[in-house]
Amino acid sequence: MPKITIDGKEFEFEKGESILQVAERNGIEIPHFCYHKDLPWAGNCRMCQVEVEKMPKLVISCATVAQDGMVVHTNSPRVRKAVRGVLEFLLLNHPIDCPICDQAGECYLQDYYMKYGLHDSRIDLSEKVRKRKAIRLGDMIVLDTERCVLCSRCIRFCEHITKTGEFGFSYRGNRTEIGTFYDAVVDNPYSGNLVDICPVGAITSRDFRFKCRVWFLESTETICPSCSTGCNIFLDTKDGIAYRIRPRYNPDVNKSWICNEGRLSYKLLNDEARLLQHLEKENGAYKSLSYENAIEKTTEKIKRIVSSNNEKVLAIASPDATNEDIYLFKKVFSHYIRTPHIYLGETSGKEDAEKREDQILRRIDKHPNTMGAIFMGISTPPGGKLTPQKAAEIIKANDIKMLYFMSPSLIKEGENSEEFINALKGVELIIIHSMFVVPSNFPVNYVFASSSYAEVSGTFTNYAGKVQRIKKALPNKGDARGHYEILQDILFEISGEKRYEKVEEIFEEIKREYEQFSNL
Ligand code: SF4
Ligand code: SF4
Ligand code: FES
Structure with a gap:
Protein backbone atom coordinates (compact mmCIF):
# COMPACT_ATOMS: atom_id res chain seq x y z
CA MET A 1 0.00 0.00 0.00
CA LEU A 90 -12.96 35.85 5.51
CA LEU A 91 -13.47 37.95 8.61
CA LEU A 92 -12.81 41.29 6.90
CA ASN A 93 -16.47 41.95 6.13
CA HIS A 94 -17.94 39.45 8.55
CA PRO A 95 -20.43 41.05 10.99
CA ILE A 96 -18.89 39.23 14.02
CA ASP A 97 -22.31 39.00 15.62
CA CYS A 98 -21.44 35.85 17.58
CA PRO A 99 -23.31 36.97 20.73
CA ILE A 100 -26.61 36.85 18.83
CA CYS A 101 -25.68 34.10 16.36
CA ASP A 102 -27.27 30.71 16.83
CA GLN A 103 -24.23 28.93 15.40
CA ALA A 104 -22.03 30.05 18.30
CA GLY A 105 -20.52 27.00 19.95
CA GLU A 106 -20.50 24.96 16.75
CA CYS A 107 -19.12 27.51 14.29
CA TYR A 108 -15.99 26.66 12.30
CA LEU A 109 -15.16 30.35 11.85
CA GLN A 110 -15.32 31.09 15.56
CA ASP A 111 -13.28 27.99 16.46
CA TYR A 112 -10.65 28.52 13.74
CA TYR A 113 -10.22 32.19 14.68
CA MET A 114 -9.47 31.18 18.27
CA LYS A 115 -7.08 28.46 17.12
CA TYR A 116 -5.40 29.84 14.00
CA GLY A 117 -6.29 33.57 13.76
CA LEU A 118 -6.30 35.75 16.87
CA HIS A 119 -5.49 38.77 14.70
CA ASP A 120 -6.91 42.27 15.15
CA SER A 121 -9.14 43.60 12.40
CA ARG A 122 -7.49 46.14 10.09
CA ILE A 123 -10.82 47.50 8.93
CA ASP A 124 -13.16 49.92 10.67
CA LEU A 125 -16.68 48.68 11.37
CA SER A 126 -18.16 51.46 9.25
CA GLU A 127 -16.19 50.26 6.21
CA LYS A 128 -17.59 46.71 6.24
CA VAL A 129 -19.69 45.60 3.28
CA ARG A 130 -23.18 44.99 4.66
CA LYS A 131 -25.42 42.27 3.27
CA ARG A 132 -28.94 41.02 3.90
CA LYS A 133 -29.81 39.24 7.14
CA ALA A 134 -32.49 36.89 8.56
CA ILE A 135 -34.16 35.90 5.29
CA ARG A 136 -36.72 33.13 5.82
CA LEU A 137 -36.34 30.53 3.11
CA GLY A 138 -39.29 28.27 3.93
CA ASP A 139 -40.15 26.38 7.11
CA MET A 140 -36.74 24.92 7.81
CA ILE A 141 -34.01 27.51 7.29
CA VAL A 142 -33.10 31.16 7.79
CA LEU A 143 -30.34 32.76 5.71
CA ASP A 144 -27.94 35.47 6.89
CA THR A 145 -25.90 36.42 3.85
CA GLU A 146 -23.28 38.54 5.60
CA ARG A 147 -22.15 35.62 7.76
CA CYS A 148 -21.50 33.45 4.68
CA VAL A 149 -17.89 32.40 3.95
CA LEU A 150 -18.77 31.45 0.34
CA CYS A 151 -17.76 27.83 0.79
CA SER A 152 -20.46 26.63 -1.67
CA ARG A 153 -21.40 23.59 0.42
CA CYS A 154 -25.10 24.56 0.25
CA ILE A 155 -24.89 24.95 -3.52
CA ARG A 156 -23.29 21.53 -3.94
CA PHE A 157 -25.75 19.87 -1.53
CA CYS A 158 -28.74 21.15 -3.53
CA GLU A 159 -27.07 20.35 -6.82
CA HIS A 160 -25.69 16.87 -6.12
CA ILE A 161 -27.69 15.40 -3.22
CA THR A 162 -31.26 16.69 -3.52
CA LYS A 163 -30.76 17.69 -7.17
CA THR A 164 -33.07 20.65 -6.60
CA GLY A 165 -30.48 23.36 -7.29
CA GLU A 166 -31.95 26.17 -5.17
CA PHE A 167 -28.74 27.97 -4.12
CA GLY A 168 -26.27 30.03 -6.10
CA PHE A 169 -23.86 33.00 -5.82
CA SER A 170 -24.70 36.45 -7.20
CA TYR A 171 -22.56 39.60 -7.68
CA ARG A 172 -18.77 39.68 -7.59
CA GLY A 173 -15.72 40.36 -5.41
CA ASN A 174 -16.45 41.32 -1.82
CA ARG A 175 -20.13 41.81 -2.74
CA THR A 176 -20.55 38.14 -3.72
CA GLU A 177 -23.68 36.89 -2.02
CA ILE A 178 -25.22 33.46 -1.43
CA GLY A 179 -28.95 33.10 -2.01
CA THR A 180 -31.85 31.57 -3.87
CA PHE A 181 -33.52 33.03 -6.92
CA TYR A 182 -35.55 36.01 -5.62
CA ASP A 183 -35.48 34.40 -2.15
CA ALA A 184 -37.38 31.33 -3.37
CA VAL A 185 -38.17 28.97 -0.50
CA VAL A 186 -36.02 25.87 -0.06
CA ASP A 187 -38.69 23.28 0.55
CA ASN A 188 -37.02 20.05 -0.53
CA PRO A 189 -37.55 17.25 2.05
CA TYR A 190 -33.87 17.30 3.06
CA SER A 191 -33.42 21.07 3.44
CA GLY A 192 -32.67 20.81 7.18
CA ASN A 193 -29.26 19.33 6.31
CA LEU A 194 -28.21 22.76 5.04
CA VAL A 195 -28.13 23.90 8.66
CA ASP A 196 -25.63 21.17 9.52
CA ILE A 197 -23.40 21.56 6.49
CA CYS A 198 -23.15 25.35 6.59
CA PRO A 199 -19.93 25.73 8.61
CA VAL A 200 -20.95 29.14 9.96
CA GLY A 201 -24.13 30.89 11.06
CA ALA A 202 -25.26 31.81 7.55
CA ILE A 203 -27.88 29.06 7.43
CA THR A 204 -29.59 28.38 10.74
CA SER A 205 -32.59 26.29 11.72
CA ARG A 206 -35.95 28.05 11.90
CA ASP A 207 -37.10 25.43 14.35
CA PHE A 208 -34.14 25.47 16.76
CA ARG A 209 -33.06 29.14 16.50
CA PHE A 210 -32.70 30.86 19.88
CA LYS A 211 -34.23 27.98 21.85
CA CYS A 212 -31.06 26.94 23.65
CA ARG A 213 -27.32 27.59 23.50
CA VAL A 214 -25.75 24.42 22.15
CA TRP A 215 -23.24 24.02 24.97
CA PHE A 216 -26.10 23.38 27.40
CA LEU A 217 -27.35 20.40 25.38
CA GLU A 218 -26.57 16.76 26.01
CA SER A 219 -26.24 14.60 22.88
CA THR A 220 -27.27 10.96 22.78
CA GLU A 221 -26.33 8.67 19.91
CA THR A 222 -29.45 6.89 18.75
CA ILE A 223 -31.57 5.93 15.71
CA CYS A 224 -34.37 7.81 13.96
CA PRO A 225 -37.67 5.99 14.56
CA SER A 226 -39.59 7.55 11.68
CA CYS A 227 -38.98 5.06 8.87
CA SER A 228 -37.35 1.73 8.10
CA THR A 229 -34.08 3.30 6.89
CA GLY A 230 -32.92 3.76 10.49
CA CYS A 231 -30.79 6.88 10.05
CA ASN A 232 -28.18 7.41 12.74
CA ILE A 233 -28.89 10.53 14.77
CA PHE A 234 -27.92 12.62 17.76
CA LEU A 235 -30.86 13.47 19.99
CA ASP A 236 -30.01 16.70 21.82
CA THR A 237 -31.77 17.19 25.14
CA LYS A 238 -31.70 19.35 28.25
CA ASP A 239 -33.54 18.91 31.55
CA GLY A 240 -35.73 16.12 30.22
CA ILE A 241 -36.78 18.01 27.08
CA ALA A 242 -35.80 17.09 23.52
CA TYR A 243 -34.55 20.12 21.55
CA ARG A 244 -33.38 18.83 18.22
CA ILE A 245 -32.28 15.88 16.10
CA ARG A 246 -29.10 16.01 14.01
CA PRO A 247 -27.63 13.44 11.63
CA ARG A 248 -24.86 11.17 12.90
CA TYR A 249 -22.43 10.01 10.24
CA ASN A 250 -22.81 6.41 9.13
CA PRO A 251 -21.41 5.66 5.67
CA ASP A 252 -23.49 2.46 5.39
CA VAL A 253 -26.89 3.91 6.26
CA ASN A 254 -27.40 7.66 5.96
CA LYS A 255 -23.92 9.16 5.36
CA SER A 256 -24.20 12.73 6.76
CA TRP A 257 -27.92 13.25 6.07
CA ILE A 258 -31.40 12.86 7.52
CA CYS A 259 -34.78 13.94 6.15
CA ASN A 260 -36.85 16.81 7.54
CA GLU A 261 -39.55 14.48 8.81
CA GLY A 262 -37.04 12.57 10.93
CA ARG A 263 -35.38 15.81 12.04
CA LEU A 264 -38.62 17.25 13.40
CA SER A 265 -39.88 13.99 14.90
CA TYR A 266 -38.37 14.93 18.30
CA LYS A 267 -41.44 17.15 18.87
CA LEU A 268 -43.59 14.11 19.61
CA LEU A 269 -41.37 13.34 22.59
CA ASN A 270 -42.34 16.61 24.29
CA ASP A 271 -45.99 16.47 23.24
CA GLU A 272 -48.49 17.71 25.83
CA ALA A 273 -50.68 14.73 24.97
CA ARG A 274 -48.17 12.15 26.27
CA LEU A 275 -49.91 9.64 28.54
CA LEU A 276 -48.42 9.80 32.04
CA GLN A 277 -50.48 7.22 33.93
CA HIS A 278 -51.83 3.72 33.42
CA LEU A 279 -55.59 3.56 33.03
CA GLU A 280 -58.53 1.29 33.74
CA LYS A 281 -61.93 1.83 32.14
CA GLU A 282 -64.78 1.64 34.64
CA ASN A 283 -68.39 2.50 33.80
CA GLY A 284 -67.29 4.18 30.59
CA ALA A 285 -64.67 6.43 32.24
CA TYR A 286 -60.94 6.06 32.81
CA LYS A 287 -59.43 6.00 36.25
CA SER A 288 -55.69 6.00 36.77
CA LEU A 289 -53.85 3.09 38.32
CA SER A 290 -50.42 2.73 39.83
CA TYR A 291 -48.13 0.59 37.67
CA GLU A 292 -48.09 -2.24 40.22
CA ASN A 293 -51.87 -2.18 40.43
CA ALA A 294 -52.20 -2.19 36.63
CA ILE A 295 -49.92 -5.24 36.38
CA GLU A 296 -51.78 -7.03 39.16
CA LYS A 297 -55.23 -6.40 37.70
CA THR A 298 -54.34 -7.18 34.09
CA THR A 299 -52.40 -10.35 34.86
CA GLU A 300 -55.17 -11.66 37.08
CA LYS A 301 -57.63 -11.22 34.19
CA ILE A 302 -55.20 -12.59 31.60
CA LYS A 303 -54.67 -15.73 33.72
CA ARG A 304 -58.41 -16.27 34.10
CA ILE A 305 -59.05 -16.03 30.35
CA VAL A 306 -56.10 -18.08 29.15
CA SER A 307 -56.68 -20.88 31.68
CA SER A 308 -59.53 -22.11 29.47
CA ASN A 309 -59.21 -20.08 26.27
CA ASN A 310 -55.52 -19.69 25.51
CA GLU A 311 -56.13 -20.00 21.77
CA LYS A 312 -58.74 -17.25 21.84
CA VAL A 313 -56.20 -14.49 22.30
CA LEU A 314 -55.27 -12.00 19.56
CA ALA A 315 -51.89 -10.34 20.17
CA ILE A 316 -50.63 -7.53 17.93
CA ALA A 317 -47.02 -6.36 18.05
CA SER A 318 -45.88 -2.89 17.02
CA PRO A 319 -43.13 -2.27 14.43
CA ASP A 320 -42.23 0.84 16.49
CA ALA A 321 -41.12 -1.37 19.37
CA THR A 322 -37.51 -2.50 19.82
CA ASN A 323 -36.22 -6.01 19.13
CA GLU A 324 -36.11 -6.56 22.89
CA ASP A 325 -39.77 -5.53 23.28
CA ILE A 326 -40.86 -7.80 20.44
CA TYR A 327 -38.84 -10.72 21.76
CA LEU A 328 -40.60 -10.50 25.14
CA PHE A 329 -43.96 -10.01 23.43
CA LYS A 330 -43.41 -13.25 21.57
CA LYS A 331 -42.28 -15.00 24.72
CA VAL A 332 -45.48 -14.01 26.55
CA PHE A 333 -47.95 -14.80 23.78
CA SER A 334 -46.27 -17.62 21.89
CA HIS A 335 -44.28 -19.53 24.51
CA TYR A 336 -46.49 -19.10 27.57
CA ILE A 337 -50.02 -18.26 26.44
CA ARG A 338 -49.50 -20.27 23.25
CA THR A 339 -52.00 -18.49 21.04
CA PRO A 340 -51.63 -18.95 17.28
CA HIS A 341 -53.01 -15.43 16.61
CA ILE A 342 -49.91 -13.24 16.87
CA TYR A 343 -49.46 -10.60 14.19
CA LEU A 344 -47.53 -7.49 13.36
CA GLY A 345 -49.75 -4.39 13.10
CA GLU A 346 -49.42 -0.96 11.42
CA THR A 347 -47.16 -2.00 8.53
CA SER A 348 -47.56 -3.81 5.24
CA GLY A 349 -44.41 -5.78 6.02
CA LYS A 350 -41.13 -6.52 4.29
CA GLU A 351 -42.06 -5.14 0.90
CA ASP A 352 -42.88 -1.67 2.28
CA ALA A 353 -39.91 -1.75 4.63
CA GLU A 354 -37.62 -2.12 1.64
CA LYS A 355 -39.45 0.19 -0.75
CA ARG A 356 -37.90 3.62 -1.29
CA GLU A 357 -39.92 6.81 -1.03
CA ASP A 358 -37.18 8.68 -2.86
CA GLN A 359 -33.66 8.10 -4.12
CA ILE A 360 -31.97 9.51 -1.02
CA LEU A 361 -33.09 8.01 2.31
CA ARG A 362 -36.81 7.91 2.97
CA ARG A 363 -38.75 4.65 2.82
CA ILE A 364 -42.46 3.90 2.53
CA ASP A 365 -42.63 2.00 5.82
CA LYS A 366 -42.79 4.64 8.57
CA HIS A 367 -41.66 2.24 11.29
CA PRO A 368 -38.12 1.51 12.48
CA ASN A 369 -38.36 -2.18 13.32
CA THR A 370 -40.60 -4.05 10.92
CA MET A 371 -37.70 -6.31 9.96
CA GLY A 372 -36.83 -7.08 13.60
CA ALA A 373 -40.34 -8.44 14.15
CA ILE A 374 -40.21 -10.41 10.90
CA PHE A 375 -36.84 -11.93 11.85
CA MET A 376 -38.41 -13.13 15.09
CA GLY A 377 -41.30 -14.73 13.24
CA ILE A 378 -44.00 -12.09 13.78
CA SER A 379 -45.52 -10.98 10.48
CA THR A 380 -48.59 -9.35 9.06
CA PRO A 381 -51.56 -11.70 8.54
CA PRO A 382 -51.89 -13.46 5.16
CA GLY A 383 -52.81 -10.88 2.52
CA GLY A 384 -50.83 -7.99 4.02
CA LYS A 385 -51.50 -5.19 6.48
CA LEU A 386 -53.70 -5.89 9.50
CA THR A 387 -56.62 -3.55 8.82
CA PRO A 388 -59.55 -3.11 11.23
CA GLN A 389 -61.67 -5.18 8.81
CA LYS A 390 -59.14 -8.00 8.80
CA ALA A 391 -58.90 -7.86 12.61
CA ALA A 392 -62.72 -8.04 12.83
CA GLU A 393 -62.67 -11.18 10.67
CA ILE A 394 -60.00 -12.81 12.86
CA ILE A 395 -61.93 -11.91 16.03
CA LYS A 396 -65.19 -13.36 14.71
CA ALA A 397 -63.72 -16.45 13.07
CA ASN A 398 -61.78 -17.44 16.19
CA ASP A 399 -64.19 -16.29 18.90
CA ILE A 400 -61.44 -14.09 20.36
CA LYS A 401 -61.85 -13.37 24.09
CA MET A 402 -58.79 -11.25 24.72
CA LEU A 403 -56.96 -8.63 22.68
CA TYR A 404 -53.51 -7.28 23.46
CA PHE A 405 -52.20 -4.41 21.28
CA MET A 406 -48.76 -2.90 21.70
CA SER A 407 -50.11 0.37 20.31
CA PRO A 408 -53.47 2.11 19.93
CA SER A 409 -53.17 2.59 16.14
CA LEU A 410 -55.47 -0.24 15.04
CA ILE A 411 -58.25 0.95 17.34
CA LYS A 412 -57.74 4.52 16.15
CA GLU A 413 -57.85 3.42 12.53
CA GLY A 414 -61.00 1.38 13.11
CA GLU A 415 -62.95 3.77 15.33
CA ASN A 416 -65.39 4.55 12.51
CA SER A 417 -65.71 0.99 11.27
CA GLU A 418 -68.98 -0.50 12.48
CA GLU A 419 -67.79 -4.01 11.68
CA PHE A 420 -64.64 -3.58 13.79
CA ILE A 421 -66.39 -1.90 16.73
CA ASN A 422 -69.08 -4.60 16.74
CA ALA A 423 -66.42 -7.32 16.70
CA LEU A 424 -64.68 -5.71 19.70
CA LYS A 425 -67.93 -5.72 21.67
CA GLY A 426 -67.76 -9.50 21.97
CA VAL A 427 -64.22 -9.42 23.41
CA GLU A 428 -63.94 -9.75 27.22
CA LEU A 429 -60.57 -8.10 27.78
CA ILE A 430 -58.78 -5.47 25.67
CA ILE A 431 -55.39 -4.20 26.79
CA ILE A 432 -53.33 -1.65 24.87
CA HIS A 433 -50.04 0.20 25.28
CA SER A 434 -50.13 3.87 24.37
CA MET A 435 -47.67 6.77 24.38
CA PHE A 436 -50.48 9.29 24.09
CA VAL A 437 -53.76 10.06 25.81
CA VAL A 438 -56.53 7.89 24.35
CA PRO A 439 -60.10 9.09 23.75
CA SER A 440 -62.65 8.04 26.37
CA ASN A 441 -64.80 6.30 23.76
CA PHE A 442 -61.98 3.85 22.93
CA PRO A 443 -63.34 0.34 23.53
CA VAL A 444 -60.52 -0.78 25.85
CA ASN A 445 -60.32 -2.09 29.42
CA TYR A 446 -56.73 -1.22 30.31
CA VAL A 447 -54.16 1.18 28.91
CA PHE A 448 -50.48 0.94 29.84
CA ALA A 449 -48.69 4.28 29.43
CA SER A 450 -45.67 3.35 27.31
CA SER A 451 -42.32 5.04 26.80
CA SER A 452 -40.99 6.39 23.53
CA TYR A 453 -37.80 5.13 21.85
CA ALA A 454 -35.95 8.04 23.49
CA GLU A 455 -36.76 6.84 27.00
CA VAL A 456 -35.46 3.28 26.62
CA SER A 457 -32.38 1.45 25.41
CA GLY A 458 -32.47 -1.41 22.95
CA THR A 459 -32.07 -2.15 19.24
CA PHE A 460 -33.92 -1.66 15.95
CA THR A 461 -33.42 -3.69 12.77
CA ASN A 462 -33.60 -1.57 9.63
CA TYR A 463 -34.94 -2.47 6.17
CA ALA A 464 -31.62 -4.08 5.22
CA GLY A 465 -31.44 -6.23 8.35
CA LYS A 466 -28.86 -4.00 10.05
CA VAL A 467 -29.29 -4.08 13.82
CA GLN A 468 -28.60 -0.70 15.42
CA ARG A 469 -28.52 0.40 19.03
CA ILE A 470 -30.82 3.05 20.53
CA LYS A 471 -29.87 4.68 23.80
CA LYS A 472 -31.95 6.19 26.56
CA ALA A 473 -31.79 9.97 26.23
CA LEU A 474 -34.70 11.11 28.39
CA PRO A 475 -36.22 10.11 31.74
CA ASN A 476 -39.56 8.27 31.73
CA LYS A 477 -42.58 10.51 31.28
CA GLY A 478 -44.74 10.28 34.40
CA ASP A 479 -45.32 6.62 35.26
CA ALA A 480 -44.83 5.40 31.67
CA ARG A 481 -42.75 2.24 31.12
CA GLY A 482 -40.94 0.68 28.20
CA HIS A 483 -42.85 -2.09 26.42
CA TYR A 484 -40.27 -4.62 27.57
CA GLU A 485 -40.67 -3.59 31.21
CA ILE A 486 -44.44 -4.08 31.06
CA LEU A 487 -44.09 -7.38 29.22
CA GLN A 488 -41.45 -8.77 31.54
CA ASP A 489 -43.62 -7.99 34.56
CA ILE A 490 -46.58 -9.72 32.91
CA LEU A 491 -44.29 -12.62 32.07
CA PHE A 492 -43.14 -12.85 35.67
CA GLU A 493 -46.72 -12.85 36.95
CA ILE A 494 -47.99 -15.51 34.55
CA SER A 495 -44.95 -17.77 34.40
CA GLY A 496 -42.68 -16.90 37.31
CA GLU A 497 -39.85 -16.31 34.81
CA LYS A 498 -37.03 -14.19 36.14
CA ARG A 499 -36.93 -10.48 35.45
CA TYR A 500 -34.01 -9.16 33.42
CA GLU A 501 -31.68 -6.78 35.19
CA LYS A 502 -30.54 -5.02 32.04
CA VAL A 503 -32.05 -4.73 28.59
CA GLU A 504 -28.75 -6.05 27.15
CA GLU A 505 -29.53 -9.44 28.74
CA ILE A 506 -32.61 -9.70 26.51
CA PHE A 507 -30.49 -9.02 23.44
CA GLU A 508 -28.07 -11.78 24.46
CA GLU A 509 -31.04 -14.17 24.54
CA ILE A 510 -32.23 -12.96 21.13
CA LYS A 511 -28.76 -13.69 19.74
CA ARG A 512 -28.89 -17.23 21.04
CA GLU A 513 -32.35 -17.89 19.61
CA TYR A 514 -32.39 -16.18 16.22
CA GLU A 515 -29.85 -16.76 13.52
CA GLN A 516 -30.16 -13.24 12.05
CA PHE A 517 -28.85 -11.77 15.31
CA SER A 518 -26.35 -14.49 16.19
CA ASN A 519 -23.15 -12.88 14.93
CA LEU A 520 -23.69 -9.45 16.51
S1 SF4 B 1 -22.89 26.67 3.22
FE1 SF4 B 1 -23.11 28.53 4.44
S2 SF4 B 1 -21.12 29.52 4.33
FE2 SF4 B 1 -21.17 28.00 2.72
S3 SF4 B 1 -21.85 29.12 0.90
FE3 SF4 B 1 -23.66 28.23 1.84
S4 SF4 B 1 -24.45 29.82 3.20
FE4 SF4 B 1 -22.35 30.37 2.68
S1 SF4 C 1 -35.08 8.80 6.13
FE1 SF4 C 1 -36.32 7.71 7.64
S2 SF4 C 1 -34.89 7.04 9.23
FE2 SF4 C 1 -33.88 8.66 7.98
S3 SF4 C 1 -34.30 10.58 9.05
FE3 SF4 C 1 -35.90 10.32 7.54
S4 SF4 C 1 -37.56 9.28 8.62
FE4 SF4 C 1 -35.73 9.04 9.85
S1 FES D 1 -10.03 24.69 -0.34
FE1 FES D 1 -9.74 22.94 0.83
S2 FES D 1 -11.30 22.98 2.30
FE2 FES D 1 -11.70 24.67 1.05
Missing part, protein backbone atom coordinates in the same frame (compact mmCIF):
# COMPACT_ATOMS: atom_id res chain seq x y z
CA PRO A 2 1.30 3.53 -0.77
CA LYS A 3 2.47 5.65 2.17
CA ILE A 4 2.44 9.37 2.94
CA THR A 5 4.17 11.24 5.77
CA ILE A 6 2.12 13.93 7.50
CA ASP A 7 3.73 15.95 10.31
CA GLY A 8 6.44 13.33 10.75
CA LYS A 9 4.11 10.32 10.89
CA GLU A 10 3.75 7.76 8.14
CA PHE A 11 0.27 6.64 7.02
CA GLU A 12 -1.01 4.21 4.43
CA PHE A 13 -3.72 5.45 2.08
CA GLU A 14 -6.12 4.29 -0.62
CA LYS A 15 -5.44 5.43 -4.15
CA GLY A 16 -7.51 8.57 -4.88
CA GLU A 17 -7.68 9.86 -1.29
CA SER A 18 -6.80 13.52 -0.77
CA ILE A 19 -4.15 14.64 1.74
CA LEU A 20 -6.95 16.07 3.91
CA GLN A 21 -8.85 12.78 3.91
CA VAL A 22 -5.79 10.81 5.00
CA ALA A 23 -5.06 13.38 7.72
CA GLU A 24 -8.68 13.40 8.96
CA ARG A 25 -8.84 9.61 9.06
CA ASN A 26 -5.74 9.61 11.24
CA GLY A 27 -6.88 12.32 13.65
CA ILE A 28 -4.78 15.20 12.26
CA GLU A 29 -6.82 18.40 12.00
CA ILE A 30 -6.49 20.49 8.88
CA PRO A 31 -8.84 23.50 9.06
CA HIS A 32 -11.33 23.64 6.19
CA PHE A 33 -14.62 25.22 5.14
CA CYS A 34 -15.55 24.02 1.67
CA TYR A 35 -14.49 20.36 1.99
CA HIS A 36 -17.27 18.03 3.17
CA LYS A 37 -16.85 14.26 3.11
CA ASP A 38 -20.18 13.61 1.37
CA LEU A 39 -20.02 16.40 -1.22
CA PRO A 40 -17.89 16.72 -4.36
CA TRP A 41 -14.60 18.60 -3.84
CA ALA A 42 -14.68 22.32 -4.62
CA GLY A 43 -11.33 23.68 -3.40
CA ASN A 44 -12.54 27.27 -3.21
CA CYS A 45 -12.01 28.42 0.40
CA ARG A 46 -8.17 27.94 0.50
CA MET A 47 -8.31 27.29 4.24
CA CYS A 48 -6.80 23.80 4.05
CA GLN A 49 -3.41 24.80 2.62
CA VAL A 50 -0.43 22.63 3.54
CA GLU A 51 3.24 22.51 2.62
CA VAL A 52 4.41 19.54 0.54
CA GLU A 53 8.17 18.98 0.33
CA LYS A 54 9.62 19.49 -3.18
CA MET A 55 6.56 21.53 -4.24
CA PRO A 56 7.28 25.24 -4.65
CA LYS A 57 3.89 26.57 -3.49
CA LEU A 58 1.48 25.62 -0.74
CA VAL A 59 -1.28 23.30 -1.97
CA ILE A 60 -4.91 22.86 -0.92
CA SER A 61 -5.00 19.53 0.89
CA CYS A 62 -8.69 18.84 0.17
CA ALA A 63 -8.14 18.63 -3.57
CA THR A 64 -4.56 17.36 -3.75
CA VAL A 65 -4.45 13.62 -4.18
CA ALA A 66 -2.02 11.82 -1.86
CA GLN A 67 1.03 10.31 -3.60
CA ASP A 68 3.37 7.57 -2.47
CA GLY A 69 6.36 9.08 -0.64
CA MET A 70 4.79 12.54 -0.23
CA VAL A 71 5.99 14.49 2.84
CA VAL A 72 3.43 16.99 4.15
CA HIS A 73 3.58 19.67 6.86
CA THR A 74 0.28 21.01 8.17
CA ASN A 75 1.64 23.34 10.81
CA SER A 76 4.80 24.98 9.44
CA PRO A 77 5.32 28.78 9.75
CA ARG A 78 4.42 29.18 6.02
CA VAL A 79 1.18 27.23 6.49
CA ARG A 80 0.24 29.11 9.66
CA LYS A 81 0.80 32.45 7.93
CA ALA A 82 -1.31 31.42 4.92
CA VAL A 83 -4.18 30.11 7.07
CA ARG A 84 -4.13 33.29 9.16
CA GLY A 85 -4.29 35.30 5.94
CA VAL A 86 -7.30 33.35 4.66
CA LEU A 87 -9.07 33.82 7.98
CA GLU A 88 -8.36 37.54 7.95
CA PHE A 89 -9.89 37.83 4.48
